[in-house]
Amino acid sequence: MAGTGTTSRRERLRIETTAEIKDTALRLMASGGPGAITLRAIAREMGMTPNAIYGYFATRDDLVTTLINDVYTSLADTVEAAVAPAPTTDAGGRIQRWGHAYRTWVFTNTEGFRLIYGDAVPGYVPPSDGAAPEAELRFCKSLTELAAAAWPHAEHLYADSDFEWSDFDPALLDEVRPHLPGLPPAAVALALRIWGHLHGLVTLEIHGHLRGGTKSMDKLFKEELAQLVRSLTIPTEN
Structure with a gap:
């Protein structure tokens, strides 16, 4: 013993x-x-x-790889937990829950955010297999699930879309397509559009670029989420 x-x-x-x-x-x-x-x-x-x-x-690169995996795991856990209570039929609610959870995570994990979305670590060489961290793919899948919930409402906005599967990263598709087999390529583009809206505003905020423009970032972010939901013609659930 x-x-x-x-x-x-x-x-x-x-x-x-x-x-x-x-x-x-x-x-x-x-x-x-x-x-x-x-x-x-x-x-x-x-x-x-x-x-x-x-x-x-x-090696230093082994440490950086571990840090990146840890950060993405924390991020994926956070957004997945935030969205879980919302029914899949509440597409707008899921987008808003995901967005607010993401923003909160960023401001409680600023160093981790800068590690995965800021300047690259000089000389860092990722693992030789070139595969994205599993948690990063989980995070991307959570985004695509938002698009899947929104797609029945937003599909008409993409009637002229010419996206093909070859336009997207194969590793992401390997993660997403078995899980969401009926989703078309344009829905993956929608996921990236949602991501661009939320990530772009948070990035401006965390780097202080909006300090001279508003003292009410909470209101601005909340309104951006609401406008995004409206732009996708998603009805609001009571």
Whole structure:
């Protein structure tokens, strides 16, 4: 039993140290930009030797890949949980729940947001298979599910659409099409349109570009969501 207890303590210490390494990396990025993420800098901040930190992450890129996966997992969990209570028939409600959850997540995870949507980490090389993180695909699928709920109302807006499946990333389609087999290519474009509206406004806000224009970002974002729903001719459920 003593051996089991020792192993458990070691595992807890490893988990705690790994979490501290990741938190330190994001803090360094927040203060010094993406280029500030180095294993030596993290080791110095934590009072570790460089050799010790290599026992947790063999390379800086391994750490960055882990951080990206963690950030997308947190984001995907957040928007999925926000939308889950809304019935699939309430397309407008699902868009609004998703949008507000996304904005809240961004402002409580600013370093993570900048990691995945800001300047690239200099010299970072993704895993050799080139595949997007699984959680990133989950996040994209949640967007496409919004479009699927809206599509019966918005389909007429895309009557002249000439989108084809070849216009979209194969990895995304592999994730989406088995789950939503009846969805046409134009509905995937609709998902990207919804994303563009919400992400664009949040990005302007988080970088401070709207400070001189309004003191009521909550109202502006809420109105943008409402206008988006109306533009898709989605009826409002009481």
